[in-house]
Amino acid sequence: MTHDTPKTMGQQFGRRSWAEPWKIKMVERLRMTTREERQRALSEAGFNTFLLRSDDVYIDLLTDSGTNAMSDEQWAGMMLGDEAYAGSRNFYHLEEALRKYYGYKYVVPTHQGRGAEHLISQVAIKAGQYVPGNMYFTTTRLHQELAGGIFVDVIVDHAHDPDSLHPFKGNIDVGKLEALIKRESAAQIAYVSLAGTVNMAGGQPVSMANVKELRALCDKHAIKLYLDATRMVENAFFIQEREEGYAKKPIADILKEFCGYTDGAWMSAKKDNLVNIGGWLAVNDWTLFEELRNLVVVYEGLHTYGGLAGRDMEAMAIGIAESVEDAHIRSRIGQVRYLGELLTDWGIPIVQPVGGHAIFLNAKAFYPQLKQIEFPAQTLAAELYLDSGIRSMERGIASAGRDAKTGDHYYPKLELTRLTIPRRVYTQAHMDVVAESVKAIFDMRGTTRGLKMIYEPKYLRFFQARFERLGA
Numbered sequence: 288m289t290h291d292t293p294k295t296m297g298q299q300f301g302r303r304s305w306a307e308p309w310k311i312k313m314v315e316r317l318r319m320t321t322r323e324e325r326q327r328a329l330s331e332a333g334f335n336t337f338l339l340r341s342d343d344v345y346i347d348l349l350t351d352s353g354t355n356a357m358s359d360e361q362w363a364g365m366m367l368g369d370e371a372y373a374g375s376r377n378f379y380h381l382e383e384a385l386r387k388y389y390g391y392k393y394v395v396p397t398h399q400g401r402g403a404e405h406l407i408s409q410v411a412i413k414a415g416q417y418v419p420g421n422m423y424f425t426t427t428r429l430h431q432e433l434a435g436g437i438f439v440d441v442i443v444d445h446a447h448d449p450d451s452l453h454p455f456k457g458n459i460d461v462g463k464l465e466a467l468i469k470r471e472s473a474a475q476i477a478y479v480s481l482a483g484t485v486n487m488a489g490g491q492p493v494s495m496a497n498v499k500e501l502r503a504l505c506d507k508h509a510i511k512l513y514l515d516a517t518r519m520v521e522n523a524f525f526i527q528e529r530e531e532g533y534a535k536k537p538i539a540d541i542l543k544e545f546c547g548y549t550d551g552a553w554m555s556a557k558k559d560n561l562v563n564i565g566g567w568l569a570v571n572d573w574t575l576f577e578e579l580r581n582l583v584v585v586y587e588g589l590h591t592y593g594g595l596a597g598r599d600m601e602a603m604a605i606g607i608a609e610s611v612e613d614a615h616i617r618s619r620i621g622q623v624r625y626l627g628e629l630l631t632d633w634g635i636p637i638v639q640p641v642g643g644h645a646i647f648l649n650a651k652a653f654y655p656q657l658k659q660i661e662f663p664a665q666t667l668a669a670e671l672y673l674d675s676g677i678r679s680m681e682r683g684i685a686s687a688g689r690d691a692k693t694g695d696h697y698y699p700k701l702e703l704t705r706l707t708i709p710r711r712v713y714t715q716a717h718m719d720v721v722a723e724s725v726k727a728i729f730d731m732r733g734t735t736r737g738l739k740m741i742y743e744p745k746y747l748r749f750f751q752a753r754f755e756r757l758g759a
């Protein structure tokens with residue numbers, strides 16, 4: 288970036304336009320720790336940021352999942368919980384909000400996203416069928432595999448290149464999908480699994496043109512198209528910003544149009560929907576809904592609460608309406624970009640363009656001296672915590688796990704450390720602290736040693752794995 292390049296989104300639009308459309312009414316105090324305390328905490332956690340106690344963390348960028356700040360109206364909604372076992376009025380509020388903003392006909396609440404993934408995978412996948420998708424997500428792929436499915440990545444190649452500036456790096460490569468259908472036959476495809484935005488690719492969006500094309504292809508072959516809508520509101524922002532014909536359309540309209548091309552969706556409401564817990568599954572087909580509604584009572588709870596309290600559903604219904612406001616989403620993504628622009632300015636390698644929910648540090652470029660099996664992204668997360676008490680998340684070889692058949696590690700092209708920004712929680716000064724800390728560890732990157740995994744759980748190993756420093 289040159290000296291004259293506008294830095295903030297506000298400057299790009301001629302004014303500072305991403306400032307928050309809210310003010311702070313209540314605060315949660317944070318504990319500042321010493322380097323010695325952090326050293327102790329990190330070694331007790333086996334160099335895994337998932338195993339740190341949150342009391343030992345200063346700025347928590349582990350995830351944007353369930354870490355949102357709710358509004359006063361959502362908190363007021365929590366007092367209106369109808370905790371009836373069956374037919375809670377809050378369920379009907381949720382159903383109404385989902386029909387209005389996402390447009391699906393039938394709704395099954397679940398305790399969180401993976402509860403919904405479990406149900407749709409069990410119902411829609413027959414053992415041995417393929418599930419093509421735009422890059423894997425850990426829990427999504429695991430549920431598809433547990434149901435007997437075989438996940439196939441059909442995302443565009445740009446998604447695997449951290450430096451590609453393609454505006455829609457989340458798109459499915461329709462050619463790859465067609466080739467799979469041709470090779471295996473349409474009957475062998477359980478459904479197309481489309482996520483907007485794509486988490487593991489760096490929060491990268493899918494274009495409206497792409498979903499339209501997918502709809503046409505799926506119709507041609509009578510294949511279902513299901514959406515992971517977890518960060519679909521953020522995806523709508525990128526369509527508004529980058530796709531011709533959408534600049535003047537409200538976010539709410541873009542969201543509904545996009546969902547309209549799909550047969551149903553699952554959701555981790557802990558992200559876009561601005562709550563601390565919750566999820567849902569929504570479909571347009573009555574027969575499928577009947578099956579899902581039946582299965583939810585086995586694993587989650589009755590079909591009008593799905594593992595949630597009435598108050599949680601009320602907060603979600605209100606959060607859904609708040610989440611589609613243009614000013615909200617502009618400031619949410621504006622804050623993520625502010626951090627991204629500082630880091631880019633300082634020459635720090637990050638996934639470009641900056642996505643919706645996080646900055647992804649390119650750990651391979653950060654630590655070129657480390658082999659992938661020395662866990663560069665896990666190392667980076669550990670160094671950042673040691674420097675300043677900032678907690679981030681590994682999204683590289685540890686997260687990718689092993690091939691179920693061969694038992695070998697997957698070696699993903701992207702070896703990333705995610706700085707995930709919770710919604711409506713941290714200030715611009717916090718973002719400055721984060722940028723400065725990343726810069727500090729970048730400046731001493733040459734002397735950093737990697738890690739060795741010394742404990743590896745069977746499922747989703749990154750959550751509980753333990754590491755130690757190499758050559759220690």
Ligand code: P61
Pocket residue numbers: 349350351352399400401402424425426427482486515517518554555556557566680
């Ligand atoms: C996250 F380290 N995401 O990004 P649940 N789909 C998508 C998600 O991002 C997602 C779920 C489904 C998390 C939490 C998390 O490997 C991990 O409500 C696109 O978390 O069950 C969750 O939704 C699942 C962190 C999940 C992880 C899995 O931080």
